[in-house]
Amino acid sequence: MAVHSKPVLPDRSIKRVVSQLVDLYVSNRTRISRAVYLTLVLALVNRIRHAVSEQKAASAREAAKRSSGTTSSDTPDSASKKKVELNREFFRSLLRLLNIVIPGASSKEARMLLSHSFFLVVRTLISLKVAEMDGAIVKALVKGSGKEFLTRIVWWMLIAVPATFTNSMLSYHQAELSLKYRTRLTQYIHDKYLSKLTFYGISALDDRIKNPDQVISVDVAKFSNSLAELYSNLAKPLLDMTIYTWSLSKSVGGEGVVFMSLLVQLSAGVMRALTPPFGKYVADEARLEGEFRFQHSRLIDHSEEVALYHGHEAEKDTLDKGYFTLIKHVNYILRRRFYHGIMEDFVIKYFWGALGLLLCSVPVFFKLPGQLGETISMGDRTETFVTNRRMLLSASDAFGRVMFSYREIMELAGYTSRVASLLDVMDDIQAGHFEKKLVSSSGIEEHEAVLKGRGKVVESKDIEFIDVPIISPNGDVLVKALSFSLKQGDHLLVVGPNGCGKSSLFRILGGLWPVYGGTVYKPPFTDIFYIPQRPYLSRGSLRQQITYPDSLRAVRARGVTDAQLLDILKILSLEHLVDLYPEGWDAEAEWRDVLSGGLQQRVAMARLFYHKPRYAILDECTSSVTLETEKVMYDNAKALGITLMTVSHRRSLWKYHSRILQFDGQGNYVFTKLDAEKRLQLEDEKEDLEVLLRQVPEIERRIGELTAE
Ligand SMILES: Nc1ncnc2c1ncn2[C@@H]1O[C@H](COP(=O)(O)OP(=O)(O)OP(=O)(O)O)[C@@H](O)[C@H]1O
Numbered sequence: 001m002a003v004h005s006k007p008v009l010p011d012r013s014i015k016r017v018v019s020q021l022v023d024l025y026v027s028n029r030t031r032i033s034r035a036v037y038l039t040l041v042l043a044l045v046n047r048i049r050h051a052v053s054e055q056k057a058a059s060a061r062e063a064a065k066r067s068s069g070t071t072s073s074d075t076p077d078s079a080s081k082k083k084v085e086l087n088r089e090f091f092r093s094l095l096r097l098l099n100i101v102i103p104g105a106s107s108k109e110a111r112m113l114l115s116h117s118f119f120l121v122v123r124t125l126i127s128l129k130v131a132e133m134d135g136a137i138v139k140a141l142v143k144g145s146g147k148e149f150l151t152r153i154v155w156w157m158l159i160a161v162p163a164t165f166t167n168s169m170l171s172y173h174q175a176e177l178s179l180k181y182r183t184r185l186t187q188y189i190h191d192k193y194l195s196k197l198t199f200y201g202i203s204a205l206d207d208r209i210k211n212p213d214q215v216i217s218v219d220v221a222k223f224s225n226s227l228a229e230l231y232s233n234l235a236k237p238l239l240d241m242t243i244y245t246w247s248l249s250k251s252v253g254g255e256g257v258v259f260m261s262l263l264v265q266l267s268a269g270v271m272r273a274l275t276p277p278f279g280k281y282v283a284d285e286a287r288l289e290g291e292f293r294f295q296h297s298r299l300i301d302h303s304e305e306v307a308l309y310h311g312h313e314a315e316k317d318t319l320d321k322g323y324f325t326l327i328k329h330v331n332y333i334l335r336r337r338f339y340h341g342i343m344e345d346f347v348i349k350y351f352w353g354a355l356g357l358l359l360c361s362v363p364v365f366f367k368l369p370g371q372l373g374e375t376i377s378m379g380d381r382t383e384t385f386v387t388n389r390r391m392l393l394s395a396s397d398a399f400g401r402v403m404f405s406y407r408e409i410m411e412l413a414g415y416t417s418r419v420a421s422l423l424d425v426m427d428d429i430q431a432g433h434f435e436k437k438l439v440s441s442s443g444i445e446e447h448e449a450v451l452k453g454r455g456k457v458v459e460s461k462d463i464e465f466i467d468v469p470i471i472s473p474n475g476d477v478l479v480k481a482l483s484f485s486l487k488q489g490d491h492l493l494v495v496g497p498n499g500c501g502k503s504s505l506f507r508i509l510g511g512l513w514p515v516y517g518g519t520v521y522k523p524p525f526t527d528i529f530y531i532p533q534r535p536y537l538s539r540g541s542l543r544q545q546i547t548y549p550d551s552l553r554a555v556r557a558r559g560v561t562d563a564q565l566l567d568i569l570k571i572l573s574l575e576h577l578v579d580l581y582p583e584g585w586d587a588e589a590e591w592r593d594v595l596s597g598g599l600q601q602r603v604a605m606a607r608l609f610y611h612k613p614r615y616a617i618l619d620e621c622t623s624s625v626t627l628e629t630e631k632v633m634y635d636n637a638k639a640l641g642i643t644l645m646t647v648s649h650r651r652s653l654w655k656y657h658s659r660i661l662q663f664d665g666q667g668n669y670v671f672t673k674l675d676a677e678k679r680l681q682l683e684d685e686k687e688d689l690e691v692l693l694r695q696v697p698e699i700e701r702r703i704g705e706l707t708a709e
Pocket residue numbers: 204205472473474478496497498499500501502503504505
């Protein structure tokens with residue numbers, strides 16, 4: 001007897017335990033389902049809380065770092081080459097840009113986003129309804145009920161009206177949002193870029209941003225587009241996923257959905273790990289595009305010089321190199337996208353599709369508690385299947401789009417990094433912090449220490465430098481400590497060999513370069529006018545060339561008439577310019593090409609006569625005009641009471657000055673009164689002696705020959 005009972009007992013008890021467990025599960029199914037959902041939601045909330053606190057800690061660390069004066073990555077060019085990842089840095093940058101493009105809850109952008117979101121919800125609800133109607137149509141077909149079928153078709157057509165309107169509205173909103181973001185961002189950048197001489201600092205004093213033009217014109221547009229697109233591509237699928245999964249779980253059971261979601265999550269995790277860093281690729285591509293464009297604009301700017309040198313082959317080499325570097329990179333991205341696309345397609349379309357079908361079959365093969373049970377007819381079963389399948393397709397499509405949007409997010413990260421870097425660098429420059437590759441000659445640490453120092457700038461009527469070093473942006477010390485003073489009416493001549501720092505002195509005076517030490521007393525910026533060797537001719541009318549940077553309204557506000565402007569032109573024998581084009585003063589042209597070098601210098605002088613500043617810096621600005629014109633220019637400038645500060649190698653200009661600052665190119669200088677006549681006489685004598693000295697060997701040789709004879 002005992003022989004029979006031994007194997008049967010455990011079997012029975014296992015069966016009993018299993019059936020008890022199943023009963024227990026079925027009776028508590030709703031509660032278990034809720035518990036599973038609750039656990040998932042809690043885990044999600046916890047994760048978000050953790051991420052937010054991490055973000056806060058990182059921001060605090062960064063703020064502390066900034067206030068202590070160090071930068072996050074002190075290597076030059078770090079902004080353009082830094083890693084692009086979905087990390088804290090990305091979210092910080094994105095948040096900053098979001099605050100700019102959507103400035104507040106009541107802004108136009110926020111309102112449009114709200115209305116966009118409304119239409120996104122409407123579209124999902126319509127799709128849900130369509131899925132149900134789909135099932136009902138098939139059910140009517142299976143049942144063979146023609147009347148019901150036709151009624152359903154009419155409803156189907158009716159729902160198409162709001163559906164198509166919603167779709168068009170979504171596309172319109174997306175394009176409009178992208179445009180609005182771009183406008184906000186461009187305005188913000190323009191305000192910053194063109195204030196406090198930031199545009200100068202970016203190109204001359206800092207080398208982190210190579211092509212600000214590319215970032216402002218192209219990358220900002222791409223960022224705005226990408227952001228607007230991503231919202232639709234992310235918000236809609238997320239909403240779809242939630243709503244469809246919820247509806248599905250009602251008919252196929254919550255556990256099934258949770259189980260499938262876990263599988264999908266797992267495969268998504270694997271996919272993410274295998275996704276190449278597309279964000280970095282995009283940032284690199286944008287940088288290479290910028291460099292290629294820059295090479296082209298250089299060629300346009302210097303076309304005449306290149307043509308005269310017959311330098312087209314050399315330029316072609318440079319352009320080809322730029323282009324092929326870009327194309328090599330783009331090809332590399334294409335190849336990575338190809339392999340990634342295969343994997344993405346397989347997982348999203350086929351693997352998840354199969355999982356979906358399995359899920360849809362649940363109500364067909366298994367009887368779920370709460371279901372209608374035996375009363376399910378063929379038509380109902382078909383309807384459920386078709387509706388579920390449709391919802392599942394939409395849900396998996398939504399999930400697919402969320403997954404695909406990972407790549408879009410990475411691309412957004414690329415543009416975010418480019419645009420945010422520009423903003424960061426502009427902030428740094430406005431705060432007086434520059435990063436530039438230092439000269440490698442010697443004592444980089446010493447240079448770094450000097451570059452960190454700051455001198456004092458005091459506004460005053462006269463000009464005075466007290467122990468001010470002249471240091472180039474890459475740390476080259478041109479003069480260790482310069483001291484001189486200049487009263488109004490003391491005309492100063494600055495001389496010295498090339499590269500000794502003559503123009504740099506005026507860059508400090510003009511506020512372009514920082515004062516690294518000592519004290520500078522100087523009049524306000526508006527009292528000093530600068531004329532360079534190659535005058536800048538702006539885009540615009542002839543009148544604007546004379547009055548630049550004053551606008552027509554400013555000219556009229558000053559009470560200056562065209563007749564007065566013509567008088568200025570007459571002084572410089574430029575009155576014929578007004579007759580050059582039928583439009584006269586309003587004629588617009590590319591003046592840089594229309595006017596010769598000498599004419600351009602005369603126009604620049606006319607500008608000086610119009611502005612009549614207290615001080616004028618004349619940096620080799622008469623190199624292309626005749627001595628007579630030069631005389632007219634200087635005599636008239638002095639007659640207007642302008643104190644002149646001239647950089648020139650021309651001796652003919654000495655007589656207009658009473659002070660001289662002479663650099664020797666070795667870091668030394670002399671500042672004295674200038675008696676032009678005496679100095680000219682001395683220079684003449686010196687030159688005569690030098691000629692004699694050069695003849696001495698010849699004379700000695702001749703004497704030797706004569707003695708030998
Ligand atoms: N933006 C810049 N970045 C780095 N170095 C610069 C920059 N501008 C000028 N320098 C350097 O500073 C030094 C002095 O230049 P500066 O223009 O003052 O010379 P200069 O005495 O006026 O010469 P020149 O008579 O040839 O005009 C040069 O070696 C130049 O290369």
